Amino acid sequence: MRxxxxxxxxLVALMLIWQLAVAPMNIRGALDIAxxxxxxxxxEGSVDRRSVSVWRLMAQNSDHVSMGYDLxxxxxxxxxxxGQELWKTTGAMAIKxxxxxxxxxxxxxWITLQSTLWGFFLGTSLGIIGAVAIVYSRTAxxxxxxxxIISQTIPIVALAPMIIVVSSQVGVEGRGLPKAIISxxxxxxxxLVSMVKGLRAPEISQLDLLKTYDASGLQSFxxxxxxxxxxFLFTSLKVGIAAALVGTIVGELPTGAISGLGARILIGxxxxxxxxxxxxxxxxxxLAGLLVTLLDLVQRVALRHTGAPT
Amino acid sequence: xxxxxxxxxFWIAAWGLNIWLSNSKWSATxxxxxxxxxxxxxxxxxxxxGVVRGLGVSPVxxxxxxxxxxxxxxxxxxxxxxxxxxxxxxxxxxxxIGAVAAIICAIVIDRSAFLTRGLLPIGNFFxxxxxxxxxxxxxxxxxxxxxxxxxxVVVMVFFPILVNTVQGLRSSDALQRDLVRTYAATYWQTLxxxxxxxxxxFVFxxxxxxxxxALIGAIVAEYFxxxxxxxxxxxxxxxxxxSIDLVWAEIAVxxxxxxxxxxxxxxxERRVTxxxxxxxx
Numbered sequence: 001m002r003x004x005x006x007x008x009x010x011l012v013a014l015m016l017i018w019q020l021a022v023a024p025m026n027i028r029g030a031l032d033i034a035x036x037x038x039x040x041x042x043x044e045g046s047v048d049r050r051s052v053s054v055w056r057l058m059a060q061n062s063d064h065v066s067m068g069y070d071l072x073x074x075x076x077x078x079x080x081x082x083g084q085e086l087w088k089t090t091g092a093m094a095i096k097x098x099x100x101x102x103x104x105x106x107x108x109x110w111i112t113l114q115s116t117l118w119g120f121f122l123g124t125s126l127g128i129i130g131a132v133a134i135v136y137s138r139t140a141x142x143x144x145x146x147x148x149i150i151s152q153t154i155p156i157v158a159l160a161p162m163i164i165v166v167s168s169q170v171g172v173e174g175r176g177l178p179k180a181i182i183s184x185x186x187x188x189x190x191x192l193v194s195m196v197k198g199l200r201a202p203e204i205s206q207l208d209l210l211k212t213y214d215a216s217g218l219q220s221f222x223x224x225x226x227x228x229x230x231x232f233l234f235t236s237l238k239v240g241i242a243a244a245l246v247g248t249i250v251g252e253l254p255t256g257a258i259s260g261l262g263a264r265i266l267i268g269x270x271x272x273x274x275x276x277x278x279x280x281x282x283x284x285x286x287l288a289g290l291l292v293t294l295l296d297l298v299q300r301v302a303l304r305h306t307g308a309p310t
Numbered sequence: 311x312x313x314x315x316x317x318x319x320f321w322i323a324a325w326g327l328n329i330w331l332s333n334s335k336w337s338a339t340x341x342x343x344x345x346x347x348x349x350x351x352x353x354x355x356x357x358x359x360g361v362v363r364g365l366g367v368s369p370v371x372x373x374x375x376x377x378x379x380x381x382x383x384x385x386x387x388x389x390x391x392x393x394x395x396x397x398x399x400x401x402x403x404x405x406x407i408g409a410v411a412a413i414i415c416a417i418v419i420d421r422s423a424f425l426t427r428g429l430l431p432i433g434n435f436f437x438x439x440x441x442x443x444x445x446x447x448x449x450x451x452x453x454x455x456x457x458x459x460x461x462x463v464v465v466m467v468f469f470p471i472l473v474n475t476v477q478g479l480r481s482s483d484a485l486q487r488d489l490v491r492t493y494a495a496t497y498w499q500t501l502x503x504x505x506x507x508x509x510x511x512f513v514f515x516x517x518x519x520x521x522x523x524a525l526i527g528a529i530v531a532e533y534f535x536x537x538x539x540x541x542x543x544x545x546x547x548x549x550x551x552x553s554i555d556l557v558w559a560e561i562a563v564x565x566x567x568x569x570x571x572x573x574x575x576x577x578x579e580r581r582v583t584x585x586x587x588x589x590x591x
Contacts, residue, residue, distance in 0.1 A: 006428030014432075075451060139332040142343065143350035153568035155525040157442075157533075157542075159561060161549040169371040242438035249440040253530060262443065269446035269534060281443045288439055 015079055024054040025076035026068030031057060033071070034064045077278050085279040102259070105283045111260040112248050113287065115176055119183020120244040124237065126184060127191025134192075135199045135225075152189045156182055157250050164251075179260075183247030187240040194236030198229025227306060234299035241291045249284060261287070317360020324353040373555040381555040382562060388544070389563050395540040397567055399456035401528035404463025408524075409517060412468045416475035417501070430476055437469040445531040459531040459540075466527040467520035471513070478512025479505050511586055514579040521571045525564060 028049060035041045042060040043049050049057060058065050069078050077085075089105040100107050130148070133140040164178040202224050210220040252262025261284045268276030328346050336342050355375045361367070362374040369377055382389070419425045445462050452458035482505050490500050532542025541560050548557035 003427045003431060006424050006426075007431055008428075010425070010428035010432055138337065139329045139346070142332045142337070142346035143328055146347040147350060149572075150565075150569050153522055153572040154561070154565040155522065155529055155568055157526050157530050161545060162554070162557060162561070165549060165554070166372055239438075246440040246442065250442055250526070250530065253442070253445070253533065262440075265443045265446060269450075274447070274450070277443075277446055284443060285435075285439050289435065292438060 018076075018079055022074070022076050022078050023058060023065050023068050026071055026074050027054050027057050027061075027065060029071055029073070029075060030064055030067035031061055034061075034067060039064065073272060073274060075274070077275055081275060082278045082282060085275045086282055089279055090283070105261070105264070105279065108259055108261050108264050108280070109283055109287055112245070112252070112262065112284070115179040115248040115251070115260070116183055116241070116244045116291075118176065118180035119247055120187055120241050122180060123184035123187030123244060124191050124240060127188040127236075127240070128195055128233075130188070130192045131195030131199055132221075134196050148189060148192055151185070156185050156247065157253075159185075160251050179248050179251035182251040183244035186243040186247040186250075190236045190239040190243060191233070194232040195229055198232030199225045201225075201228045201232065230306060231303060234295065234302065238292050238295050238299070241295055242288055245284070245288050245291065311364055314360050314364025317357050317364065320356050320360075321353055324349050324356075370552050370554055373558060377555050378558040378562065382559040385556060385559065388556075389559060391539050392541045392544050392560065393563060393567070395456065395537070396459070396528050396532065396542060397525070400459030400531070400540070401463055401524040403456070404460035404528065405467055405520065405524040407460065408464040408467035409471050409520065411464070412471035412516075413475050413513065415468075416472050416479060419472075420476060420479045426476060426480075430473065433469050433473040433476070437473055441466050441469075442527060442530050445527070446534045449531060449534040454535045454537055459528045459536075462531040463524045463527040466523045470519045470523065471516040474512045474516030474519075475509060478509025481512060482508040507583075507585075510583045511579070514575060514583070518572060518575050518579075521575055522568055525568055525571075529564070 028046070031041050031049065032046045035044070035046070041049075041064070043052050043057075068074070074081070086105070089103065093101060093104040094106060130140075130144060134144055135141075160178075160182055163181055167178045167181070206224060207220065210224055215223070248260070249262040249265075252260040253266055258267075261280045264280035264283075265277050268274065268280065328349055331337065331342050331346055331349075334342070358372075359374045359376060362369075362372055373381075419429050442462070444465055448461040448465070449458045452461050486504060486508070487500070490504050495503070529542040529545070532540045533546050536543040541564060544560050545557050548554065548560070
């Protein structure tokens with residue numbers, strides 16, 4: 001909690017910078033609208049204004065600077081505008097009982113969350129299975145590990161449209177599965193690496209002790225290696241869920257999806273409504289924060305339960 | 311069907327070879343360490359080829375690797391233009407700007423314990439966000455050409471590098487700092503001779519993460535508008551016009567660039583952090 005004050009200070013500073021940046025970012029748009037409304041603008045015509053710097057425009061037309069804070073389609077919306085838009089598309093709609101309307105961000109977050117969780121589940125399972133294979137088989141270690149590293153250097157977005165084309169041709173309905181595959185692709189690597197470390201965490205002497213008990217391979221896996229890897233697993237799960245969310249949104253962005261937070265960003269871009277883009281971005285950030293916090297809580301409970309040092 | 315069977319036979323043979331190689335007495339030598347993953351990769355390609363040919367999958371859906379290789383060889387000129395536009399102009403410039411800005415910011419932040427405590431959690435949070443979503447906003451602000459791609463890349467690589475560098479700057483231990491103090495070293499001397507070198511493993515960790523992100527950012531930003539060249543442009547139009555083999559060739563380029571950059575980073579890291587115990591064999 002001693003970090004609370006510094007964090008709040010930094011947040012307030014960021015907000016302040018954002019609020020101040022709105023004026024120069026929006027001055028051109030504000031002046032265009034003011035001029036159309038019949039106001040006197042110093043260099044007349046938006047084409048002539050293009051060669052004048054925003055600072056001079058602000059100094060010469062200081063009466064109209066405040067208009068930049070209240071535009072319908074701002075280049076940079078104010079924090080208040082984003083907050084209002086976010087509330088309008090989540091809380092306000094939920095109160096009216098329309099939380100599952102197609103215009104509500106709750107609905108779109110839910111679509112994104114579903115794919116994220118499927119991808120997370122798939123990626124985590126693959127990561128754990130891969131890690132067990134790597135720890136127990138030298139062949140798997142030699143052949144899988146380099147490719148796991150190489151797979152992460154391939155920009156998945158290049159593959160995203162292809163995964164969707166192939167899966168729709170194979171006969172998979174909807175976009176849930178391809179998005180989940182992309183999330184799983186991003187999610188499995190951190191889990192794999194941490195679990196290999198975790199399963200190898202027990203010391204030789206501990207493994208030897210189990211050998212003196214005549215423990216079978218399965219027993220020493222269940223009673224020693226698996227519990228020893230728990231702290232590693234949870235740390236990687238937190239990285240993995242964030243990566244899975246990134247994967248889902250990347251899967252929604254370039255592929256013409258119509259529902260999901262990534263699709264809201266895409267649609268906001270096509271219809272020229274920056275507020276929709278910004279509110280979807282913030283919804284994604286809030287979702288990421290919630291998921292990571294949730295896993296953090298689970299981690300604390302689980303680790304306290306197993307008595308592992310936190 | 312025969313092609314599929316051949317591929318399956320090849321798969322089993324290669325698998326057997328790999329098991330034999332990795333359990334043989336040479337399994338720790340470097341030729342085997344390279345051969346085993348290479349055989350694994352070739353097996354995947356052969357399986358892909360076999361499945362596509364054996365089941366008669368249309369090349370419009372999934373072209374066989376041989377066709378992709380032909381397309382690659384036939385359209386090297388296009389691929390080169392796209393490479394210049396996306397990687398050299400967009401990703402590389404953005405990466406440079408972002409990395410330099412992040413390292414300078416980290417050094418500035420590091421002077422104040424208050425700022426470090428406030429910015430580190432926020433930076434960690436930002437590093438986990440789907441920042442790639444800012445792509446349409448950046449294209450709106452900076453236009454269609456490489457400037458908007460570089461801007462997306464700057465935002466994406468900034469936080470991972472910042473967080474890692476701040477952590478790295480704090481990684482030199484108290485004993486080392488005390489020693490430098492007894493030499494009456496100034497802040498800058500301590501920074502340059504002790505803390506920056508000690509931070510290098512962390513910095514390179516961040517740079518390696520950022521290198522992949524840079525490619526992703528540059529490609530995604532092109533989906534939202536670009537001049538009529540660039541890897542992202544070619545991929546999105548290729549999917550639309552069913553020239554899927556060209557798309558796979560672009561993916562191959564992206565994979566090679568990604569792996570190459572990662573390898574280069576790892577190589578530089580070994581040169582810079584030669585003193586680190588990790589590299590002692």
